[in-house]
Amino acid sequence: GQNIDQPTEMTATEGAIVQINCTYQTSGFNGLFWYQQHAGEAPTFLSYNVLDGLEEKGRFSSFLSRSKGYSYLLLKELQMKDSASYLCAVPPGGQNFVFGPGTRLSVLP
Amino acid sequence: NAGVMQNPRHLVRRRGQEARLRCSPMKGHSHVYWYRQLPEEGLKFMVYLQKENIIDESGMPKERFSAEFPKEGPSILRIQQVVRGDSAAYFCASSPGTLKSNQPQHFGDGTRLSIL
Numbered sequence: 739g740q741n742i743d744q745p746t747e748m749t750a751t752e753g754a755i756v757q758i759n760c761t762y763q764t765s766g767f768n769g770l771f772w773y774q775q776h777a778g779e780a781p782t783f784l785s786y787n788v789l790d791g792l793e794e795k796g797r798f799s800s801f802l803s804r805s806k807g808y809s810y811l812l813l814k815e816l817q818m819k820d821s822a823s824y825l826c827a828v829p830p831g832g833q834n835f836v837f838g839p840g841t842r843l844s845v846l847p
Numbered sequence: 848n849a850g851v852m853q854n855p856r857h858l859v860r861r862r863g864q865e866a867r868l869r870c871s872p873m874k875g876h877s878h879v880y881w882y883r884q885l886p887e888e889g890l891k892f893m894v895y896l897q898k899e900n901i902i903d904e905s906g907m908p909k910e911r912f913s914a915e916f917p918k919e920g921p922s923i924l925r926i927q928q929v930v931r932g933d934s935a936a937y938f939c940a941s942s943p944g945t946l947k948s949n950q951p952q953h954f955g956d957g958t959r960l961s962i963l
Contacts, residue, residue, distance in 0.1 A: 771951060780851075780954040780957060781954045786951060827890075834880055834903060835890070835892060835952065836892065837890040837891070839888065840889050840890075
């Protein structure tokens with residue numbers, strides 16, 4: 739079976755750093771994707787990891803450990819507009835995604 | 848470059864009616880995916896299509912739901928005899944190839960289906 743787990747909700751303060759964890763157990767692995775989804779809007783692509791290690795892209799970084807089935811998304815210098823759901827997704831067969839439940843992040847002033 | 852276009856954005860149907868949701872993929876994309884998102888839940892895969900072919904429909908309910916991606920025109924997700932439990936946001940995504948090539952799927956803005 740396919741299982742992806744994330745915390746349901748997180749809260750952080752503007753300007754702070756937050757780490758959103760994702761653990762996965764899937765029948766196959768072709769990389770791990772992170773998406774951001776604002777309420778009522780389409781998910782938008784944030785990052786992709788296929789090798790172990792950290793990928794940095796501006797204020798956002800994503801880390802992967804394949805041996806541990808673990809990834810995290812790191813958001814620095816939080817802004818109010820970062821309040822959104824963050825979705826961890828794995829395409830086991832290289833085609834459709836299996837999504838985690840999403841982590842709803844609230845950024846407080 | 849137009850993104851993935853879905854219409855309508857909002858659709859209201861009464862129980863027993865039919866719902867048709869349309870999706871035009873991004874230019875150059877030949878792979879289309881449909882996902883359903885129930886309130887307060889994650890996205891769940893329904894069906895994966897390429898032009899004129901259903902590749903994987905393992906996430907699609909066996910009854911009342913069907914999907915197509917004709918040679919010409921948009922992909923259509925069709926729900927017959929809708930029930931209250933079909934109320935959800937339906938997202939379409941497209942990609943130029945399989946995700947092994949690290950091409951992310953691009954999502955449309957979704958169709959919010961409400962069943963009265």
